[in-house]
Structures are given as structure tokens and as C-alpha cells.
Amino acid sequence: xxxxxxxxxxxxxxxxxxxxxxxxxxxxxxxxxxxxxxxxxxxxxxxxxxxxxxxxxxxxxxxxxxxxxxxxxxxxxxxxxxxxxxxxxxxxxxxxxxxxxxxxxxxxxxxxxxxxxxxxxxxxxxxxxxxxxxxxxxxxxxxxxxxxxxxxxxxxxxxxxxxxxxxxxxxxxxxxxxxxxxxxxxxxxxxxxxxxxxxxxxxxxxx
Amino acid sequence: xxxxxxxxxxxxxxxxxxxxxxxxxxxxxxxxxxxxxxxxxxxxxxxxxxxxxxxxxxxxxxxxxxxxxxxxxxxxxxxxxxxxxxxxxxxxxxxxxxxxxxxxxxxxxxxxxxxxxxxxxxxxxxxxxxxxxxxxxxxxxxxxxxxxxxxxxxxxxxxxxxxxxxxxxxxxxxxxxxxxxxxxxxxxxxxxxxxxxxxxxxxxxxx
DNA sequence: CGGGAGATTGAGCCCCGTCAAAAACAGTGG
DNA sequence: CCACTGTTTTTGACGGGGCTCAATCTCCCG
Numbered sequence: 001x002x003x004x005x006x007x008x009x010x011x012x013x014x015x016x017x018x019x020x021x022x023x024x025x026x027x028x029x030x031x032x033x034x035x036x037x038x039x040x041x042x043x044x045x046x047x048x049x050x051x052x053x054x055x056x057x058x059x060x061x062x063x064x065x066x067x068x069x070x071x072x073x074x075x076x077x078x079x080x081x082x083x084x085x086x087x088x089x090x091x092x093x094x095x096x097x098x099x100x101x102x103x104x105x106x107x108x109x110x111x112x113x114x115x116x117x118x119x120x121x122x123x124x125x126x127x128x129x130x131x132x133x134x135x136x137x138x139x140x141x142x143x144x145x146x147x148x149x150x151x152x153x154x155x156x157x158x159x160x161x162x163x164x165x166x167x168x169x170x171x172x173x174x175x176x177x178x179x180x181x182x183x184x185x186x187x188x189x190x191x192x193x194x195x196x197x198x199x200x201x202x203x204x205x206x207x
Numbered sequence: 208x209x210x211x212x213x214x215x216x217x218x219x220x221x222x223x224x225x226x227x228x229x230x231x232x233x234x235x236x237x238x239x240x241x242x243x244x245x246x247x248x249x250x251x252x253x254x255x256x257x258x259x260x261x262x263x264x265x266x267x268x269x270x271x272x273x274x275x276x277x278x279x280x281x282x283x284x285x286x287x288x289x290x291x292x293x294x295x296x297x298x299x300x301x302x303x304x305x306x307x308x309x310x311x312x313x314x315x316x317x318x319x320x321x322x323x324x325x326x327x328x329x330x331x332x333x334x335x336x337x338x339x340x341x342x343x344x345x346x347x348x349x350x351x352x353x354x355x356x357x358x359x360x361x362x363x364x365x366x367x368x369x370x371x372x373x374x375x376x377x378x379x380x381x382x383x384x385x386x387x388x389x390x391x392x393x394x395x396x397x398x399x400x401x402x403x404x405x406x407x408x409x410x411x412x413x414x
Numbered sequence: 415c416g417g418g419a420g421a422t423t424g425a426g427c428c429c430c431g432t433c434a435a436a437a438a439c440a441g442t443g444g
Numbered sequence: 445c446c447a448c449t450g451t452t453t454t455t456g457a458c459g460g461g462g463c464t465c466a467a468t469c470t471c472c473c474g
Contacts, residue, residue, distance in 0.1 A: 055332050058414045063335040065328045078321045084328070113320050114285045120327035121272045121291070125262050127334035128270040128374030132462065159421060167335030172462055174422055191421070207265045339430070366453065376431055381454055398453070422469065437454065
């Protein structure tokens with residue numbers, strides 16, 4: 001399938017010699033972008049598509065710590081080695097930004113790292129203190145906002161991905177979807193798209 | 208009570224004009240260091256004691272996103288406003304580091320922010336995919352490591368704080384403590400201290 | 415039409431939350 | 445040192461939300 005997303009503005013385009021932008025790489029759905037233990041050779045910016053970043057427990061349990069969509073930057077690491085896996089959720093274009101020396105472009109990437117930290121802390125609240133309905137509601141609103149606040153939007157990821165992001169099982173995710181649909185809060189035009197009919201009701205669920 | 212902790216090395220001591228270190232402030236147990244919505248006027252470094260950083264849901268549910276102990280830096284924010292509460296868990300000394308302009312000392316604080324991000328992502332795995340015993344085991348090992356890896360160490364925080372950090376209830380935390388004690392994995396010399404008797408067993412529980 | 419992966423739905427169970435009571439602890443004053 | 449009080453922790457009984465296991469359904473893509 002041809003990936004025809006338009007490119008997002010690159011905040012690094014004016015960096016000068018600090019961050020060196022590379023041509024975008026294409027990854028088909030499911031392709032690994034980097035793996036646990038690999039050496040870090042830069043940070044990544046999503047051009048189009050969607051990326052999941054996750055860790056595994058030894059028994060196979062998976063926790064997706066974040067999805068990254070167009071324009072977002074990911075792949076920060078602390079000691080030169082990746083501690084997570086990153087894979088394309090759907091057909092995805094990723095631009096690699098080489099950091100040629102320690103501290104390169106840190107002025108520019110600090111706010112991006114901070115944003116990632118805020119997102120992670122936000123998600124801690126969801127995983128630590130919200131029930132299944134609240135988690136799914138928060139997820140749907142987050143996805144809608146990141147796609148421009150439209151009431152109809154795509155879900156690039158499978159139920160399994162959603163479950164591993166929300167700390168639930170696919171069955172529970174599916175049941176919550178069905179319940180929200182039945183209540184008229186959402187509509188599911190297809191498996192991978194959602195229409196929010198009652199935004200207000202959704203908000204009330206994730207407080 | 209006199210706070211007699213020795214001061215930890217300050218990574219900002221050699222910053223020059225970028226970060227301006229202030230004299231340490233003292234906070235008694237329970238005192239608020241900053242609150243949600245307050246303006247940011249710097250970042251904070253723990254001199255001694257322990258700090259909890261948390262958010263609240265509208266119905267009062269609380270999620271502690273991190274505890275910060277001696278030497279650690281916290282209070283990073285993205286838009287000039289605090290989105291969390293920070294309170295002293297026990298009698299605590301905190302040094303405020305004023306950042307006089309955007310980007311100040313970012314070279315120095317980037318690794319600290321990255322470390323916070325790694326910690327948060329690590330904790331996402333715990334909250335999303337581990338059961339009560341695994342959560343408590345991970346917590347105990349983390350606390351032990353942060354106090355030098357001793358087999359006997361202090362718990363500055365209450366059961367309620369531990370519960371709100373691990374996404375559990377105080378009853379469940381207490382029950383897990385009792386079970387671990389009964390199995391001989393830990394000993395509880397007092398309410399606020401722990402001895403790890405079988406480190407290996409603890410590790411096996413949080414995989 | 416058939417095959418396979420993903421998604422939905424159902425039945426049963428278990429972990430953990432809730433509610434309640436007892437126990438341990440900390441602080442105060444006598 | 446002890447008695448008294450309020451807070452924190454522990455322990456118990458019980459119920460429910462979400463997980464497990466399993467069957468069915470839907471959607472692709474040949």
C-alpha cells in the first residue's frame with residue numbers, strides 16, 4: 001500500500017550542524033524500528049503512520065508505553081542503549097535524526113523529552129487509578145485530539161495493542177467498546193475507526 | 208526534629224551563570240512544596256528526606272507518579288505551570304535551582320529529565336502488567352537500591368503513599384507485606400523499615 | 415467458497431477493592 | 445510510667461470487576 005501522508009513540519013529543519021536530519025525510512029506494518037539492547041544512533045520522528053514503543057516481561061506480558069503519531073519524536077535513551085522495542089503499527093515513515101555528539105541539539109529536544117515525560121505521567125494516572133471504562137474513554141479522547149479533534153478518526157492499532165497500552169485484555173477492551181456503542185456514546189463505522197457521538201459523556205467517564 | 212542528613216553532591220554546583228543554586232529550604236512532613244496550577248520558578252533537588260509527586264482525580268483518587276530521595280531532581284514542567292502536587296513525605300530539605308531563562312542549563316538537566324522519563328516508563332510496566340505481589344516486590348527492590356543496596360532500609364512513606372504509588376489499596380499493600388513476612392522473604396523491624404531476607408525470591412516475584 | 419487472523423460474546427472464577435473491626439503505634443498529659 | 449486518645453496498620457468477610465477459557469462471529473484475501 002502506498003503511504004501518501006503529507007510530511008509534518010520538522011522542528012529540526014533549522015538546527016544547523018547540531019542535529020542532522022536523514023531521509024525518511026519506510027516501515028511496513030509490524031516492522032521493528034529498533035529493539036531492546038540495540039545501540040542508539042539518533043532519535044526518530046514519525047512522518048506518517050503510527051509507532052508503538054513497548055517492553056516485555058519474561059513471561060510475555062507486554063506493556064506499550066506510548067503510541068507515536070505524525071510529527072512526534074521518540075527514541076530518547078539514557079545510556080546509549082535502547083531499553084524498549086519500537087515497531088510500526090501501520091505502514092509508517094520515520095525520519096532518523098542523528099545526534100553527532102553528546103548534548104547535541106539538547107536545547108531543541110528538551111521540550112520534546114518533557115512532553116514525553118508529561119504523557120507518561122498522565123498515563124500513570126490512568127493505569128494506576130482508573131477502571132476499564134475510564135481507561136478506554138481516556139484513550140479514545142486522546143486519539144481523537146491527536147487527529148485534530150475530529151469526531152470521526154482512525155484507530156491504526158489492533159485491539160491487542162490497545163489492551164497492552166491500557167493494561168487490560170483484548171476481551172475487556174472489546175466489551176467496553178460494545179458497551180459504549182450500545183449506550184450511543186460512540187459508533188464503530190469499521191473495526192479501525194471510531195465516531196464519538198457524545199463527547200460529553202466520554203469526558204464524564206474519565207474523571 | 209533536627210534534620211541531620213548529610214548533603215548530597217550537587218550536580219549544579221559547577222554550572223556557572225546558567226543555574227543559580229539557592230540555599231536549601233526545609234519542609235516538615237506533609238508540607239506542600241508546590242501545587243497544581245502554581246507558576247514554575249525553577250527545579251528542585253532533594254537534599255535529604257523524601258518527596259512525593261502526585262495528581263488527583265476529581266473524586267479524590269490519588270496517583271503518586273514518583274518518590275524523590277536524596278540527590279534527585281524533580282519539578283520539570285512543560286509550560287511554566289505545575290501540573291502536579293509535590294509534598295514532603297518526611298522532614299525534607301530541598302534546594303531550589305532557578306532557571307533564569309528558557310534553555311538555561313538544559314545541557315545539564317537533559318540527562319536528569321531522561322532519567323525521570325525512564326523511571327516513569329518503568330513504572331508504567333509495573334502498573335499496567337503486574338499484580339499486587341509483583342508491584343510490592345518491585346517497589347521494595349527499588350527502594351533498597353536507592354538506599355545503597357542495603358538489606359535493611361527505611362520506608363519514609365506511609366502505607367497509604369505506597370498504595371497510591373503502586374495503584375493498590377492500603378489493605379492490599381498490608382496483606383502483601385504480611386504474606387512476604389510470613390514466607391520469610393522480608394522482615395519488618397518496625398513499621399517504617401524493611402529487611403530483605405531473600406533477595407532472590409523477591410526478584411523472582413517481579414519478573 | 416474456504417481458510418485464517420482478529421474481534422466479539424458468553425460463562426465461570428479469582429484477585430483485589432470495599433466495608434468493618436481489631437490491633438499496633440504515636441502523641442499528650444498526668 | 446501509665447492512662448487516654450486519635451491515627452495508622454493489620455486482619456477478616458464479602459462482593460464485584462476484570463481475567464481466563466472457550467465458542468462464535470466478522471472481515472479479509474486467496
